[in-house]
Amino acid sequence: MFDIKWIRENSALFDAGRERRGLPPLAADLLALDDTRRSAIAASQVAQERRNAASKEIGAAMKAKDNERAEALKAEMAELKASAPALEEAEKRAIVVLDRALAEIPNLPLDDVPFGRDENDNPELRVVGEKPVFSFTPKEHFEIGENLGLMDFETAAKLSGARFVVNKGPLARLERALGQFMLDLHTGEHDYAEINPPILVRDDALFGTAQLPKFEEDLFAAHAGRLPQEGGGDSYWLIPTAEVSLTNLVRESILEERQLPLRFTALTPCFRAEAGSAGRDTRGMIRQHQFSKVELVSIATPEQALIEHERMLGCAETVLKRLGLAYRVVTLCTGDMGFSSQKTYDIEVWLPGQGRYREISSCSVCGDFQARRMNARYRPEGGKATRFVHTLNGSGVAVGRALVAVLENYQREDGGVNVPEALRPYMGGLTAIMPGSGTR
């Protein structure tokens, strides 16, 4: 969320940044709302001031036993009070109107973010690893999984409809192994603290990381008992990413500079309605309503943020390197960035079955955009005034898609799948999942 004062003082910069994102200018409209807000506040405060003063006089008059004067003042006060509700109402309304407008404005790209209109304009930053060479035509992950009898979309549809899957036996274990492996890597070698956070959260948490108010249709909601309008109990949202839970760990708090950067990681289920994705990636596990993901979140000072961003990207890349997966890193161009981000790197893993790179991680630095929404601050060493922290988040990495990548990259001509070296300790030493192995 932007600070209206900053927009007031940097309106040209603000609109120029929006133009880079392909958005129309907005500063003039916002400043008009701000003028309305400020004059409404001023008018209301003048009235308040008079009332406070009169009230004190009444107190003094009563103390002095001057009842006549007190009564006269009370009469005057009654008149003042009559006009108060309208003034207060106008003030409140003007504040809400501006706040609502500000809450729906996306973050602006940093200067070094490449200009572009959409995902086709994302420049490749680097390409890493060797794509595997096959002596046969590589299959897509769902063919592999279904042929093994371990990946079942039909049964999942009976339980839950489209965009769900049932994984079984060694395949289920392989997915668990991936999650464990990533978590161990980030906690053991990358200095992240393991967190097991709530995955049901309130509105406020989602407002903090800016999934609300604008992206409600992408979320799933949960209600105790029946729907609220039918007399149900408390309502929650299911997190679309652990970024929500992990980032909001510091909401409404004042940290000490020496604590920073804070690094959190979590392995959680994520839930997405995929409202705008009808017809896309309908086959297989690429785009599911429910998937698990290892998330990385850093809370940093403004000075640390960009260094931390590169570091986080490196942590995510290490996952793919250890798994022996080929990938490339792209920098999202100005037109393709997410709502909260100032700069985003995507890691795209090579999928031989699809014959293309697919996103498996996204690492973003958000500046103080989310910190303002959460009111998360820190106290600089030796300083008195607080500053907003900077927040970063990244996938480290998406577990469901990592499973897809392992299946497609480690598939064998006989229909089996080799287990990557790094995962074997988590698979009880198993070196390959073989056809006909069953679910045990």
Add this chain to the structure above:
RNA sequence: GGAGAGGUGGCUGAGUGGUUGAAAGCACCGCACUCGAAAUGCGGCAUAGGUGCAAGCCUAUCGGGGGUUCGAAUCCCCCCCUCUCCGCCA
């Protein structure tokens, strides 16, 4: 779900209708004392918003929202959260 106790500044904790934005202590900052430190003494120390070149002034804020009153941290109502006991439960 039932019964009860609470939510006050960075922290602890006073405060039941009138200069209370809020005592006191701790922490922190400055000064004095000291060769230096500790101890001690004196002073300072909330946040947000509005206004002003500035010093400053004004408004709001004692979990959140309403209400009573000339006036609310203090009284009333609703909600949220924490804790204790009971019930239920993985």
